[in-house]
Amino acid sequence: AQKVTQAQTEISVVEKEDVTLDCVYETRDTTYYLFWYKQPPSGELVFLIRRNSFDEQNEISGRYSWNFQKSTSSFNFTITASQVVDSAVYFCALSAVTTDSWGKFQFGAGTQVVVTP
Amino acid sequence: DAGVIQSPRHEVTEMGQEVTLRCKPISGHNSLFWYRQTMMRGLELLIYFNNNVPIDDSGMPEDRFSAKMPNASFSTLKIQPSEPRDSAVYFCASSFTSIQPQHFGDGTRLSIL
Numbered sequence: 001a002q003k004v005t006q007a008q009t010e011i012s013v014v015e016k017e018d019v020t021l022d023c024v025y026e027t028r029d030t031t032y033y034l035f036w037y038k039q040p041p042s043g044e045l046v047f048l049i050r051r052n053s054f055d056e057q058n059e060i061s062g063r064y065s066w067n068f069q070k071s072t073s074s075f076n077f078t079i080t081a082s083q084v085v086d087s088a089v090y091f092c093a094l095s096a097v098t099t100d101s102w103g104k105f106q107f108g109a110g111t112q113v114v115v116t117p
Numbered sequence: 118d119a120g121v122i123q124s125p126r127h128e129v130t131e132m133g134q135e136v137t138l139r140c141k142p143i144s145g146h147n148s149l150f151w152y153r154q155t156m157m158r159g160l161e162l163l164i165y166f167n168n169n170v171p172i173d174d175s176g177m178p179e180d181r182f183s184a185k186m187p188n189a190s191f192s193t194l195k196i197q198p199s200e201p202r203d204s205a206v207y208f209c210a211s212s213f214t215s216i217q218p219q220h221f222g223d224g225t226r227l228s229i230l
Contacts (some may be wrong), residue, residue: 043226
């Protein structure tokens with residue numbers, strides 16, 4: 001069975017602070033994909049990044065960066081110099097590549113990020 | 118290019134009524150997913166289709182829920198009869214393949230009175 005744990009329910013920061021969102025996953029599959037999505041107050045879900053299980057390179061995109069560590073089954077997300085527009089719920093998700101779970105996304109519970117001016 | 122289109126955006130109806138939610142996936146996408154989001158249960162996958170064929174409907178809560186995908190550009194999620202506990206935001210998502218990023222519609226906010 002697959003499981004995604006986002007232990008942080010809510011994180012509040014002041015603008016320009018960095019914020020790191022934790023994501024820990026469980027899967028027995030050797031091939032899988034990890035995702036992050038953003039859900040702003042307007043409600044839509046926006047895809048941010050996909051990472052496959054064989055690519056442990058960290059990635060940076062502007063103020064966003066992701067740290068994938070297979071050894072600890074974690075795929076953490078950092079927002080550098082946060083802005084008010086970063087206020088949203090962020091979801092981590094896992095999709096395995098097996099017959100039984102092909103295509104099934106397992107989403108974490110989400111972390112609410114609140115950035116105040 | 119148009120994204121995933123869901124209709125209606127909002128639906129308020131009385132319990133016992135039939136509710137039909139509609140989704141038009143992104144053209145060329147072969148996989149379509151229906152999710153339900155509530156505060157209590159988060160994002161739940163209800164059912165997904167690959168090439169118009171239902172692959173996994175284990176997330177469908179009960180027989181009152183049904184989903185169809187008659188062609189590559191249209192899917193429906195039907196609740197009959199509806200109950201207050203069905204109140205939620207229902208999202209449709211599509212992707213090029215089952216493991217590609219899913220692109221979500223804006224959701225349908227359903228309220229059953």
